[in-house]
Amino acid sequence: MVYGNHKKLRVGTGILFSDKYIFSKDSSSITNSVLEEEEERTSIPFNWPVIGMMPDLFLNVHRAQDYITEILQESGGTFEFKGPWFANMDMLVTSDPANVNHILSKSFSNFQKGPEFEKMFDILGKGIFNAECESWESPRKTIMPLINHQGFQKFVGITSWNKLEKGLIPVLELAAKSGMEVDLQQLFAKFTFDTTCLLVLGHDPASPGIDLPESPLGNAFADAEEAVFYRHVVPRTCWKIQRWLQIGAEKKLTKARENLHQFLATNISSKSENLEGINQTAISQDGGGLDLLARYMKAVGVLKEENRTSDIVSQKIWRDALLNLIFAGKDIKGAGLTWFFWLLASNPIEESMVRKEILSNLQVKEGRWQFSNLEEMKKQVYLRGALCESLRLFPPVATQHKAPVNPDILPSGHSINPNTKTLLPFHAMGRMETIWGKVCWEFKPQRWISEQVGIAHEPSFKFTAFNAGPRSCKGKEICFIQMKIVAVALLCRFHFHILEGHQTVPDNSVILHMRHGLKLKVSTTSI
Numbered sequence: 403m404v405y406g407n408h409k410k411l412r413v414g415t416g417i418l419f420s421d422k423y424i425f426s427k428d429s430s431s432i433t434n435s436v437l438e439e440e441e442e443r444t445s446i447p448f449n450w451p452v453i454g455m456m457p458d459l460f461l462n463v464h465r466a467q468d469y470i471t472e473i474l475q476e477s478g479g480t481f482e483f484k485g486p487w488f489a490n491m492d493m494l495v496t497s498d499p500a501n502v503n504h505i506l507s508k509s510f511s512n513f514q515k516g517p518e519f520e521k522m523f524d525i526l527g528k529g530i531f532n533a534e535c536e537s538w539e540s541p542r543k544t545i546m547p548l549i550n551h552q553g554f555q556k557f558v559g560i561t562s563w564n565k566l567e568k569g570l571i572p573v574l575e576l577a578a579k580s581g582m583e584v585d586l587q588q589l590f591a592k593f594t595f596d597t598t599c600l601l602v603l604g605h606d607p608a609s610p611g612i613d614l615p616e617s618p619l620g621n622a623f624a625d626a627e628e629a630v631f632y633r634h635v636v637p638r639t640c641w642k643i644q645r646w647l648q649i650g651a652e653k654k655l656t657k658a659r660e661n662l663h664q665f666l667a668t669n670i671s672s673k674s675e676n677l678e679g680i681n682q683t684a685i686s687q688d689g690g691g692l693d694l695l696a697r698y699m700k701a702v703g704v705l706k707e708e709n710r711t712s713d714i715v716s717q718k719i720w721r722d723a724l725l726n727l728i729f730a731g732k733d734i735k736g737a738g739l740t741w742f743f744w745l746l747a748s749n750p751i752e753e754s755m756v757r758k759e760i761l762s763n764l765q766v767k768e769g770r771w772q773f774s775n776l777e778e779m780k781k782q783v784y785l786r787g788a789l790c791e792s793l794r795l796f797p798p799v800a801t802q803h804k805a806p807v808n809p810d811i812l813p814s815g816h817s818i819n820p821n822t823k824t825l826l827p828f829h830a831m832g833r834m835e836t837i838w839g840k841v842c843w844e845f846k847p848q849r850w851i852s853e854q855v856g857i858a859h860e861p862s863f864k865f866t867a868f869n870a871g872p873r874s875c876k877g878k879e880i881c882f883i884q885m886k887i888v889a890v891a892l893l894c895r896f897h898f899h900i901l902e903g904h905q906t907v908p909d910n911s912v913i914l915h916m917r918h919g920l921k922l923k924v925s926t927t928s929i
Contacts, residue, residue: 445472447483454484454491463635467800467908470495471830479836480814483825489637490518493803493823497831500813503863505804505824507871513804518823522633525626525659528719529726545723546876548697555776555883557692558601562884563773565597566891574896578924583901585919587740590888591732594739595620597884598731602724603669604693619665622658623732627911629655634803634912666721673699695724730877733913734798735884740920741796742789742889744906745845747898747922752788752847759784760890771894779886786857787850789885793867794838795845800829800914802869828866829914837864897925 447458462469473481479498485491496502505513523531530545548554570593577584599605607619629651633641644652673695692700746753763781764771804824811817818824835842838849852858862870868878875881901921909917 445469445476446481447473449484453486454489456486456491459483459635463910465907466635466910467827467829467914470801470825470827471833474827474830474834479834480812480816482816486637489639491637491823493825494816494818495825495827496812496814496816497827497834497837498812498814499831499837499861499864501816502826502831502866502870503861504813505826506863506869506873509806509810510871510873512806512808512810513824514807515804518638518805519803521638522630525630525655525662526726526729527722529722531726531729545694545698545727548694549877549880551697554692554694554697555880558880558883559773559776559779559887561600562597562887563891565593565600566888567772569593569596570888571891571895574892574924575926578896578926581923583921583923585921586743586898587736587916587920590736590739591620593888594736594884595623595728595732598728598735600693602694602727602731603666604673604696605669619661622661623729624911625651625654626658626662627733627913627915629658630912631910662725663721666724667717669695670717670720670724694727695720698723730875733915735881737796737798737913737915738789738793738881739885739888740916741914742792742885743892743898744900744916744920745792745795746788746893747900749845752845753893755847756785756788756889757893760893764890766894771890773887773891776883779883779890782886782890783851783856784847785886785889786882787847789882789889790850790857790860790865790867791845791847794832794865796908796914797828797832797867798914799867799869799912800827800908801912802826802828826866829908831864831866895926897927899923899925 447455449455450457474495474497480494480496480501483491483493483495485493496505570589573589574584576582596607599607629641632651641652644650645656648656746756759782760766760771764778803826805821806818806824807820809817809819831837833842850858850860862868862874868875868881899922901923904921905918906920907917909915
């Protein structure tokens with residue numbers, strides 16, 4: 403069977419067409435072998451007079467990630483997109499690791515987020531993701547030591563396990579017993595939202611369970627992400643008109659902003675009142691159990707016991723800082739776990755290798771394991787390799803864009819003018835033979851494992867799931883801690899069976915979610 407004009411590639415337990423995954427029982431690994439192809443075609447868009455390359459973009463916007471990959475494969479890794487005249491949509495797209503290293507590291511000071519970034523991501527306000535230069539460096543210096551504090555990392559482990567034990571595991575046990583279908587992506591979204599709110603705010607939203615719809619706050623995040631994505635692919639005039647008329651995605655974004663701001667304002671006010679009795683030793687104690695908002699407030703000195711008031715830091719600054727942290731924690735881990743479990747379910751040999759390691763290194767009795775300390779997570783080398791491989795193929799933040807302040811010449815030889823949007827397609831980079839070799843489409847955890855050092859190191863400008871350069875994600879290890887705990891806890895207890903015919907395709911969002919969710923059935927197991 404051939405879908406349209408595109409190549410048909412075997413992926414996991416399914417077939418990857420350039421814009422969808424269709425499941426088939428007879429496959430067990432990702433491979434880039436072309437099974438059949440009706441005709442050769444080029445993916446390079448035609449540059450029309452006046453309207454530029456927009457017609458091709460609109461025709462392929464439903465499969466944006468695959469379309470970008472195809473263009474870069476044909477153009478040698480760097481491509482200049484031409485938008486309509488006067489629409490300010492011209493951009494340079496590059497997956498060349500040398501260019502990525504130049505932009506994110508070597509010429510970091512010249513490549514900023516650009517004048518359009520904050521307008522597109524205005525929901526994040528003046529938080530760390532929108533901030534530039536000094537306004538970015540100052541909060542980062544405050545927040546990063548709090549995130550990497552040993553006590554907070556233990557708090558992450560304990561909080562994640564408690565939420566698994568009391569929330570996600572009972573839901574999956576019910577699904578296994580009743581034989582009902584579940585959407586694992588939705589369950590992970592609720593789990594990571596609740597744990598992130600607990601870690602950042604000290605508040606548990608207690609999201610609905612298996613048979614209830616998404617919470618208003620969960621919908622608010624999803625609507626915001628969708629609206630921001632479409633701001634990237636339509637002329638600014640179009641979404642500004644939508645915002646003025648309050649229609650379409652912009653109407654949803656406005657409502658999402660109102661809900662999120664009210665939620666955060668309530669939590670900030672409550673935290674300010676409740677922290678008066680906490681002293682500095684509570685934060686410095688090993689595993690003191692304080693959330694980031696409590697630690698952050700204490701770090702900048704807003705408690706009355708220090709003869710200061712919360713007016714020193716405005717509520718808007720708190721709100722923007724916290725919203726950025728929740729966006730990052732909720733979505734990166736939720737999307738990462740969804741693709742990881744899909745890849746394992748699609749590759750039973752690799753799944754069995756992960757299970758074998760768990761059984762060898764952890765205390766598992768009758769399919770039951772309980773989290774006790776972070777040290778035991780370090781023993782899971784093959785699991786770490788599988789997580790890295792999943793993040794290589796499906797990085798939760800699929801693209802990033804920058805813009806130079808001054809003219810520059812990239813290592814590839816491409817000249818770039820000031821304020822030219824420069825798109826870095828991290829999803830496409832995981833599919834480049836020039837970067838990862840001919841087996842770049844295969845799910846191979848072994849590529850991350852070295853007999854000498856355990857997990858092999860790959861430079862961040864090649865493995866870009868956590869960004870690169872000065873703005874690389876400093877919460878990387880926190881992410882791995884939580885993902886490992888979830889993986890071990892669930893793989894000890896359950897097998898996951900993807901529904902036959904279920905289509906898996908990346909959604910159009912700034913975060914790489916699955917468009918149709920991850921529908922499957924669950925059965926209990928003991929390993």
